[in-house]
Amino acid sequence: MLAKAGLEAKKTRAALEALLKEAGQVRIDKIAALESLDAKRRGILFEVEQLKAERNKASQEIAKKKAAKEPADEILARMKEVSDRIKGFDEQVAAVDRELDDLLLGIPNVPHASVPLGCGEEDNPEVRRHGEPGAMAFAPKDHVDLGAALGILDMDRAAKLTGARFSVLAGDGARLERALWTFMLDLHREKHGYLELLPPFMVNSTSMRGTGQLPKFEADLFKLANTDYYLIPTAEVPLTNYFAGEILPEAALPVKFCGFTPCFRSEAGSYGKDTRGLIRQHQFNKVELVKFAHPDKSYEELEGLTADAEQVLQRLGLPYRVVTLSSGDMGFSAAKTYDLEVWLPSQKRYREISSCSNFEDFQARRANIRFKGDAKGAKPAFVHTLNGSGLAVGRTWVAIVENYQDGNGRVAVPEVLRSYLGGKTHLEPSKPLG
RNA sequence: GGAGAGAUGGCUGAGUUGGUCGAAAGCGCUCGACUCGAAAUCGAGUAGGGGCCCGAAAUGGUCUCUCGAGAGUUCGAAUCUCUCUCUCUCCGCCA
Known part of the structure; x- marks a missing residue:
C-alpha cells in the first residue's frame, strides 16, 4: 500500500537521516534496509517492465498474424516463457512491497526541528498561560462530589449498566454536556471556518491503519466481534481518512473539518490512573478539528488550529496553559x-x-x-495532516463544574453557554429523579 | 435475511463470439476562428497513477499499470472464472 503509493525514496532518506541526528534514536539498520529494499524494488520493476513491453509488442503481432491466418506458434511458445518470467518478477515486487510496508509501518514520525528534546512529561516547556486560577475562599470540591450533590452525575448506576470508567449525566448535567459540544461546533463552524461533519462512530481496519492506530496500538481499541469494525478512539480517524486514496486540488487547501463524536478507548495499561470521576473514561465526547494543509503551510496551520482550540477555553473563561510536548512525550x-x-x-x-x-x-x-497543482505537468505530493481536540467535552464539563463552583453548592453557567441552557445562570442542587 | 440488476474517463453512456480498446458518441471544460462584444456555429485539444531518460527548471520523450477491489484462466482480459466491496430494484423486517 505504502510502497505502491510511491516511496519517494529521497524524502524518506532525508527524514531518516534527520532521525539519526536525534539523540538516542539511532536507526542505521532500518535506513540501510529501507534503501536496499527500495533499490531492489526499482531494479525488479525495471526488468519486469521491459519484459512487459516485449509481451505487449508480441501480442499485437500475434493478433496481426491471426487476422491474416498465418501461424504464430513460435511467438506463442516464446511468449509463454516470457509470461512465466513476468509472473515471477511480479511476485518478487509484491514481496518487496510487503517488506517495505512492514518496515515503514513500524517507524515513528520524526520530531520537527523545533521540538525540544526530552525524556517525558516533565520536560515539556510551557509556551504561554491564559487566565488566572480563581482564588477560592473555600476548599474546592471535585466534580464527582459536586456532580452527586447537584444530581447531575451518576457514576454508580453507570457501573451497574456497563462497568468501571463509564458515566451517566442527568438533568442539567446532560444538558450542560450537550450545550458544550453544540457551542464548540458553532464556534468552529461560524468563527473559524471549519466544515462540520458527522461521521460514523466505527471504522474499518484500513482507516485505523491510515491514521496510525494500527498495527501498533490495537490494544487501545474496542473491536466489534465478528467484524472488521472498530469503535473510533477519536473523530480524527474518520475525519482524516475521509480523503484516503484521493488527490485534492491544491487550490482547495487547507481543508478544515470539525466534528463531534463519542470516543471509545480501552485505556489498556492505565489501571490505577485517574480512576475517580470523568477524567479517564472508556467512552467520552469530543469535538475534533482536522486540517489538510499544504506542506509549506502546515506549521502556520498548527498555530492557527491551536489558537482555534484555545478560543473555546477563553470564551468559557477557563484558565489554561499551553505546553509543547518534548520528544520523549510525543505520540x-x-x-x-x-x-x-x-x-x-x-x-x-x-x-x-x-x-x-x-x-x-x-x-x-x-x-x-x-494534492496536485493546476499546472500541466504538476506532480501529486502528500498533504500534511493536522488535528486537535476542540475540545474534549467531558473534561470541559469537569473544568466548568469545578472552576465555577461558588462554595454554596451552586455552579455558575459561563456567559456564552447560557443561551444553550435556556438562559440559566446557575446549576442548583436538585434531584431530577425526585 | 431472501430474489434480481449493476459498477467504464469531470458527467451521461457504448463496448459481452477475449486481440492494434485506455476505450465510440454526447455533454462539460480549454484554446483558436468568426464578432465591436457575447450567444450560436466551426476547428483543435481534453482520464489518472508509477518508473526511467533529457533538462537548472518548465515543456518534452519513453515504458508500464489502471475500466469497483483482489485472485485466477490465457501468449494476450473492460470483455471469461472465483472471492470481496459498494450501488440500485422487489420481498421480508425495522427506527
Missing part, C-alpha cells in the same frame, strides 16, 4: 504537538484538555492523501 505519529491544559481546582494543577498535532506526511503516506 507515535506526530511531528509536533501542543497540549492545552486546563486548571482543575480540586487537583490544584493543569490537566490536558486538548492535544493539537501536525503529523506532516506521516498519515498522508499511510492513507495516501495527496
Whole structure:
C-alpha cells in the first residue's frame, strides 16, 4: 500500500537521516534496509517492465498474424516463457512491497526541528498561560462530589449498566454536556471556518491503519466481534481518512473539518490512573478539528488550529496553559504537538484538555492523501495532516463544574453557554429523579 | 435475511463470439476562428497513477499499470472464472 503509493525514496532518506541526528534514536539498520529494499524494488520493476513491453509488442503481432491466418506458434511458445518470467518478477515486487510496508509501518514520525528534546512529561516547556486560577475562599470540591450533590452525575448506576470508567449525566448535567459540544461546533463552524461533519462512530481496519492506530496500538481499541469494525478512539480517524486514496486540488487547501463524536478507548495499561470521576473514561465526547494543509503551510496551520482550540477555553473563561510536548512525550505519529491544559481546582494543577498535532506526511503516506497543482505537468505530493481536540467535552464539563463552583453548592453557567441552557445562570442542587 | 440488476474517463453512456480498446458518441471544460462584444456555429485539444531518460527548471520523450477491489484462466482480459466491496430494484423486517 505504502510502497505502491510511491516511496519517494529521497524524502524518506532525508527524514531518516534527520532521525539519526536525534539523540538516542539511532536507526542505521532500518535506513540501510529501507534503501536496499527500495533499490531492489526499482531494479525488479525495471526488468519486469521491459519484459512487459516485449509481451505487449508480441501480442499485437500475434493478433496481426491471426487476422491474416498465418501461424504464430513460435511467438506463442516464446511468449509463454516470457509470461512465466513476468509472473515471477511480479511476485518478487509484491514481496518487496510487503517488506517495505512492514518496515515503514513500524517507524515513528520524526520530531520537527523545533521540538525540544526530552525524556517525558516533565520536560515539556510551557509556551504561554491564559487566565488566572480563581482564588477560592473555600476548599474546592471535585466534580464527582459536586456532580452527586447537584444530581447531575451518576457514576454508580453507570457501573451497574456497563462497568468501571463509564458515566451517566442527568438533568442539567446532560444538558450542560450537550450545550458544550453544540457551542464548540458553532464556534468552529461560524468563527473559524471549519466544515462540520458527522461521521460514523466505527471504522474499518484500513482507516485505523491510515491514521496510525494500527498495527501498533490495537490494544487501545474496542473491536466489534465478528467484524472488521472498530469503535473510533477519536473523530480524527474518520475525519482524516475521509480523503484516503484521493488527490485534492491544491487550490482547495487547507481543508478544515470539525466534528463531534463519542470516543471509545480501552485505556489498556492505565489501571490505577485517574480512576475517580470523568477524567479517564472508556467512552467520552469530543469535538475534533482536522486540517489538510499544504506542506509549506502546515506549521502556520498548527498555530492557527491551536489558537482555534484555545478560543473555546477563553470564551468559557477557563484558565489554561499551553505546553509543547518534548520528544520523549510525543505520540507515535506526530511531528509536533501542543497540549492545552486546563486548571482543575480540586487537583490544584493543569490537566490536558486538548492535544493539537501536525503529523506532516506521516498519515498522508499511510492513507495516501495527496494534492496536485493546476499546472500541466504538476506532480501529486502528500498533504500534511493536522488535528486537535476542540475540545474534549467531558473534561470541559469537569473544568466548568469545578472552576465555577461558588462554595454554596451552586455552579455558575459561563456567559456564552447560557443561551444553550435556556438562559440559566446557575446549576442548583436538585434531584431530577425526585 | 431472501430474489434480481449493476459498477467504464469531470458527467451521461457504448463496448459481452477475449486481440492494434485506455476505450465510440454526447455533454462539460480549454484554446483558436468568426464578432465591436457575447450567444450560436466551426476547428483543435481534453482520464489518472508509477518508473526511467533529457533538462537548472518548465515543456518534452519513453515504458508500464489502471475500466469497483483482489485472485485466477490465457501468449494476450473492460470483455471469461472465483472471492470481496459498494450501488440500485422487489420481498421480508425495522427506527
